Amino acid sequence: MTFVAANLKVIRDRIQSACARCGRDPSSVCLIGVTKTVPPHIVRAGVEAGLTVLGENYVQEAKSKMEQLSDLPISWHFIGHLQSNKARQAVEFFDWVHTVDRVSLARELDRQAHRRGKRMPVLLEINVGDEKSKNGAPVGEAVSLFEVASSLDGVAVRGLMALPPYEEDPEAVRPYFRRMRGLLERLRDSSPSPHELTELSMGMSHDFEVAIEEGATMVRVGTALFGQRPT
Numbered sequence: 001m002t003f004v005a006a007n008l009k010v011i012r013d014r015i016q017s018a019c020a021r022c023g024r025d026p027s028s029v030c031l032i033g034v035t036k037t038v039p040p041h042i043v044r045a046g047v048e049a050g051l052t053v054l055g056e057n058y059v060q061e062a063k064s065k066m067e068q069l070s071d072l073p074i075s076w077h078f079i080g081h082l083q084s085n086k087a088r089q090a091v092e093f094f095d096w097v098h099t100v101d102r103v104s105l106a107r108e109l110d111r112q113a114h115r116r117g118k119r120m121p122v123l124l125e126i127n128v129g130d131e132k133s134k135n136g137a138p139v140g141e142a143v144s145l146f147e148v149a150s151s152l153d154g155v156a157v158r159g160l161m162a163l164p165p166y167e168e169d170p171e172a173v174r175p176y177f178r179r180m181r182g183l184l185e186r187l188r189d190s191s192p193s194p195h196e197l198t199e200l201s202m203g204m205s206h207d208f209e210v211a212i213e214e215g216a217t218m219v220r221v222g223t224a225l226f227g228q229r230p231t
């Protein structure tokens with residue numbers, strides 16, 4: 001067994017235990033393998049071990065990996081900061097975009113999706129810890145961003161994404177996850193299509209179990225699967 005396969009098994013077990021603790025079905029949690037800086041042959045080992053969804057932060061890096069792994073059935077999620085001038089490529093190459101954090105980007109993705117005759121599934125990124133160093137729409141702008149984005153028929157707003165403050169103790173992150181879930185529920189109450197608004201992308205290597213207990217439907221795990229990234 002490769003080290004990635006062994007790590008994957010451990011993570012699947014931990015997802016299962018977290019789901020058992022809160023009465024959720026493990027199939028309601030999508031594990032996204034985050035592959036930034038991970039060389040293609042290691043990513044391949046992950047997919048061969050059972051990963052089906054991968055997250056990438058940079059369009060250029062992702063494109064080269066997509067070419068080298070084009071024989072594999074992979075759903076590619078864009079999880080990095082997206083500049084508007086990369087929106088065209090994001091729509092062309094990715095299946096989901098997690099990081100819509102401003103109206104101008106939502107509009108550009110909508111425009112590019114129309115050009116390709118596609119409806120792009122997206123998440124709205126929220127700066128839930130109100131941190132200067134982080135991207136994401138301020139919590140106070142979430143409703144207005146949602147109202148605009150959900151009026152655009154080239155994008156399908158499927159939920160929210162957050163990268164909460166790093167805390168040594170994952171329990172300390174719980175209030176942020178809970179706030180995200182509350183926000184999603186409020187948006188759903190006011191949405192004309194609440195059945196589409198179901199996803200919460202939150203939780204990473206050190207806090208994904210707490211995120212699952214608080215309702216995450218997508219966890220983005222890098223280090224715990226592929227090892228430390230070069231700094």
Ligand SMILES: *Cc1c(COP(=O)(O)O)cnc(C)c1O
Nearest residue numbers: 034079204205220221222223224
């Ligand atoms: C790198 C990254 C992750 C994965 O982080 P790990 O701590 O390595 O699991 C998740 N989400 C985003 C947005 C990232 O940039």
